[in-house]
Amino acid sequence: MGYSYDPENIFAKILRGEIPNQTVLETEHTLAFRDIQPQAPVHVLVIPKGPYVSYDHFAQEASEAEIVDFTRAVGKVCEMEGVEAHGPGCRFISNAGTHGVQEVPHLHVHVLGGRPLGRMLNPA
Ligand code: 5GP
Numbered sequence: 495m496g497y498s499y500d501p502e503n504i505f506a507k508i509l510r511g512e513i514p515n516q517t518v519l520e521t522e523h524t525l526a527f528r529d530i531q532p533q534a535p536v537h538v539l540v541i542p543k544g545p546y547v548s549y550d551h552f553a554q555e556a557s558e559a560e561i562v563d564f565t566r567a568v569g570k571v572c573e574m575e576g577v578e579a580h581g582p583g584c585r586f587i588s589n590a591g592t593h594g595v596q597e598v599p600h601l602h603v604h605v606l607g608g609r610p611l612g613r614m615l616n617p618a
Contacts, residue, residue, distance in 0.1 A: 497546075497548070498547070499547055499600075503598055503599050504598055505539075506545070508525070508527070509525060515527040516528040518571055518574060519540075519567055521563050521566075521567050522543075522563055523542055523559065523564060524540060524541070524543065524563050524564045525540075525543060526538050526539065526541075526571045526605075529604065534607060534608050534609055534611065535608025536575045536577050536584065536608040537604065537605070538571050538605040539602045540564070540568050540571055540602065540605060541600055541602045542560055542563075542564050544560055545600075546600070548591060548596065548599075549588045549601055549603070551601065572584060577607030582607060583607065584605055584606055584611075585604075585605075585606045585607065586604065586606075587603070587604040587606065588604070
C-alpha cells in the first residue's frame with residue numbers, strides 16, 4: 495500500500511486559493527504561511543506545492559528541484575523570521591501519520607521559535 499493524497503485537505507485548499515493564508519514566502523515549488531493557531535511567537539508552516547502526504551513521502555517521490563526548493567525555503571523562512579541557529583534558534587517539526595499525530599495530510603514543516611521551547615517530547 496502506497497501513499498494516498500487527499501486533494502480536499504485544508505492545505506490543498508490553501509494552495510488552490512480557496513482558503514486565505516498569511517503568506518510568509520512563496521517560491522516555485524513551496525509556500526510558507528503562518529499557522530492559524532500559533533504555538534509560539536514564530537510559527538510558520540512550510541509546505542510543498544506538490545501532492546505529498548508527509549516528509550517521508552516527499553523524500554521518496556519528490557523531484558530534486560522540489561526538494562532543493564523546499565529545503566532552501568525552510569532556510570529562508572528562518573532567516574526572515576530571525577530564528578536561525580546562530581541566533582536564538584528554533585525547532586522544526588514535521589508530524590507524519592497516526593503515531594506522529596498528523597492532523598493535515600499534506601507535508602508541512604512547522605518552524606517554531608521566538609521563545610525557549612522546552613524539551614522535544616512530552617513523556618509518553
Ligand atoms: P499537524 O498536527 O498536522 O502537524 O499540524 C497542522 C497545523 O495546521 C496545526 O498547527 C494547525 O493549527 C494548522 N492549521 C490547520 N488548519 C489551518 C488553516 O486553515 N490555516 C492555517 N494557516 N493553519 C491551519
